[in-house]
Amino acid sequence: MVEAKALVKRFGDFEAVRGIDVQVRKGEAFGFLGPNGAGKSSTMRMIASTSPRSDGDLRVLGMDPDVDGPRIRARLGSVPQQDTLDTELTVRQNLQIYGRYFGMSRADVRRKATELMEFAQLAERADGLVDALSGGMKRRLTIARSLVNDPDLLLLDEPTTGLDPQARHMLWDRLFRLKAGGVTLIITSHYMDEVEQLCDRLVVMDGGHIVAEGSPSELIARYSTREVLELRFAPGEQGGIAEQVAEFGERVEELPDRVLVYTGDGERALEQVHGRDVRPVSSLVRRSTLEDVFLRLTGRTLVD
Numbered sequence: 001m002v003e004a005k006a007l008v009k010r011f012g013d014f015e016a017v018r019g020i021d022v023q024v025r026k027g028e029a030f031g032f033l034g035p036n037g038a039g040k041s042s043t044m045r046m047i048a049s050t051s052p053r054s055d056g057d058l059r060v061l062g063m064d065p066d067v068d069g070p071r072i073r074a075r076l077g078s079v080p081q082q083d084t085l086d087t088e089l090t091v092r093q094n095l096q097i098y099g100r101y102f103g104m105s106r107a108d109v110r111r112k113a114t115e116l117m118e119f120a121q122l123a124e125r126a127d128g129l130v131d132a133l134s135g136g137m138k139r140r141l142t143i144a145r146s147l148v149n150d151p152d153l154l155l156l157d158e159p160t161t162g163l164d165p166q167a168r169h170m171l172w173d174r175l176f177r178l179k180a181g182g183v184t185l186i187i188t189s190h191y192m193d194e195v196e197q198l199c200d201r202l203v204v205m206d207g208g209h210i211v212a213e214g215s216p217s218e219l220i221a222r223y224s225t226r227e228v229l230e231l232r233f234a235p236g237e238q239g240g241i242a243e244q245v246a247e248f249g250e251r252v253e254e255l256p257d258r259v260l261v262y263t264g265d266g267e268r269a270l271e272q273v274h275g276r277d278v279r280p281v282s283s284l285v286r287r288s289t290l291e292d293v294f295l296r297l298t299g300r301t302l303v304d
């Protein structure tokens with residue numbers, strides 16, 4: 001569906017995307033995970049064929065965006081980071097106007113809008129103004145709108161940023177349905193849980209580069225341990241702790257607010273910590289996540 005080789009995006013002298021290779025296969029959910037500024041949105045805009053590449057090679061749905069931009073755009077759906085809904089129109093009108101824009105007949109547009117409002121769980125709000133919708137509803141409507149042309153490929157740039165947990169789960173559920181229906185999804189996110197839940201494969205991006213690629217479980221197995229023990233200390237008491245607990249894990253990371261011990265057995269490590277008379281104010285044993293992968297690869301956390 002997408003094939004990029006040595007893809008570059010420059011803004012003046014600044015290289016936002018520094019020669020990345022990416023392949024997205026039909027029917028998969030593919031993620032770009034990275035912090036703000038990693039180059040995810042710039043990459044998405046090139047794939048969406050709304051921003052020209054500066055260098056390298058790019059094929060989307062088998063076509064070159066430089067040559068076939070309009071044909072590519074007619075076959076993909078794009079959900080940008082910021083909603084661009086017409087807030088003074090109703091839910092139904094937003095969908096219908098978009099359908100007309102794709103050249104659909106009035107009857108088709110009416111049918112499609114009804115189907116999409118069902119899908120987005122917005123049927124009850126059909127004739128209400130967009131302005132009155134919650135953030136989660138607006139996002140669902142933006143996704144519904146991007147599906148008007150039955151796209152083969154759906155691009156979602158930070159789909160749940162700013163939404164509360166319940167709204168995020170509802171939106172993930174809709175995305176799972178799309179995937180089950182055969183739509184290829186490309187998702188950018190700086191939330192590791194989002195990528196872990198939704199994506200079959202992902203690339204980790206940092207500073208315009210791809211620093212790792214694989215399925216969530218492959219990346220965790222390759223770059224982390226099964227469990228992590230998180231230790232938090234009273235203000236000013238964390239100094240020197242990392243050295244004291246280093247031998248209880250395969251690796252120890254010291255963050256400003258906690259010490260992380262990477263180990264196959266977190267409970268055992270916690271017993272050892274207590275045995276050493278180290279007294280954290282709180283401790284937590286959890287499984288490894290993509291956040292740990294990112295920390296290992298870059299020395300930084302995803303969300304500061």
Ligand SMILES: Nc1ncnc2c1ncn2[C@@H]1O[C@H](COP(=O)(O)OP(=O)(O)OP(=O)(O)O)[C@@H](O)[C@H]1O
Nearest residue numbers: 011014016034035036037038039040041042043158
């Ligand atoms: N139009 C532009 N002109 C100049 N610099 C830009 C432009 N768009 C993006 N950049 C810069 O390119 C870098 C990558 O931005 P990009 O938006 O692709 O990152 P991102 O990973 O999507 O992060 P975010 O989640 O903040 O959008 C950033 O340093 C950004 O400031």
